[in-house]
Amino acid sequence: MNASISPTIRIQAADFDLAAEIAHLTAGRTDIGAVVTFTGLCRDEAGALTALELEHYPGMAQAEISRIAAEATVRWPLTGLTAIHRFGKIAPGENIVLVVAASTHRKAAFEAASFLMDYLKSRAPFWKKEHRADGSEGEWVEAKSADDDAAARWRQR
Amino acid sequence: MNASISPTIRIQAADFDLAAEIAHLTAGRTDIGAVVTFTGLCRDEAGALTALELEHYPGMAQAEISRIAAEATVRWPLTGLTAIHRFGKIAPGENIVLVVAASTHRKAAFEAASFLMDYLKSRAPFWKKEHRADGSEGEWVEAKSADDDAAARWRQR
Amino acid sequence: MTTLKYFAWVRERIGKREEQLDLPAEVATVGDLLTWLQAKGEGYAEALKEPKVIRVAINEEHVDHRESIAGAREIALFPPMTGG
């Protein structure tokens, strides 16, 4: 365990730079063997959507993702952990979320990144509303039970 | 399944550019929801190593990684898959291997990237020799049974 | 006074982002609060008609519907989350 590592958590409207975030975790270090990144992007659902509007609960979004990240640093021996979640109007093809997990070994990096994403999906206070290409009133995206199941599997271990 | 996707496999001495590889898979597309990357880096084992020398079997390295990647495209609905493995002398902190898996959904991207790495470790014809900081004759890195176990778990599913 | 915050379609149906409310003493738990709010008007009734799906946070932490609201500074009501 690396009790000392302090995850970087950012909630922002602006896009992020994945390469810069990796460099931030790895620059000048020679003890990192594995870096796993997850990038979540906005899809247009076969042309039906022109954008997603991401609403969030500002104070809690930062606090909740920090809690999830802190749990990941306890469960896996990580050398670095970053999570960035965007809000506001995001067009198809644009980035929504980034997770970067660095570790000496690949299993820890893969599992921590996967855990963080599963928990973000079901516990981070963000909601997506569709902007539809046909001009009709967009729906709020419905939560998937598969996402709750994905988070629950980490409790059974 | 996307029977049509053709993985990009490169065996090279030069470093790679992760951001460029992601852009290559995602540029102009609006159907990708998830991109997972794995970067493997050279560690110095607490200062003991000055480099790793990666020997490989050129024709087979390309052929074997292509076979593993083709299996991943059959098992998971991917929109893109890239694997790059370096050879030659690599200093601590430098990149060794890159896998990028893109999909509509995150589970497929995570699993395909993890599968590819587990198989690369135990089946791709590369061997690492240590260059030691104390000038002594470096050892060939020993294969870990944990890596064979990691590959075997994909057969039990 | 307690700050109530609403998000996504809970916010749209209630018609406001937040409000300050003086909660009566008999409203002891999150479940009590949802029932009490439903009687405050049509928007509230519509937003909270299926209380089981409503997620609640007290002071920026997830809680379940049996949780006491005693001492809550800020209570947020929202649909299941769809971030990530």
Added chain:
Amino acid sequence: MTTLKYFAWVRERIGKREEQLDLPAEVATVGDLLTWLQAKGEGYAEALKEPKVIRVAINEEHVDHRESIAGAREIALFPPMTGG
């Protein structure tokens, strides 16, 4: 004639990267080949003294030690792989 290729410490102990060999007819399987090569000299004996750990590829594909070498164009011998 068959091309034999050696990698990593198998290469170092045998002292060459590759060679062309005329394999006798009684060398039918990979296992037979490993036994036959051990008798070719000290380097071979040292490289192949624990035949179980030696991995083998025929025509650039992994095979196990029971595999027939009939028709093999290129046979490679190497330690367990440590890439990735």
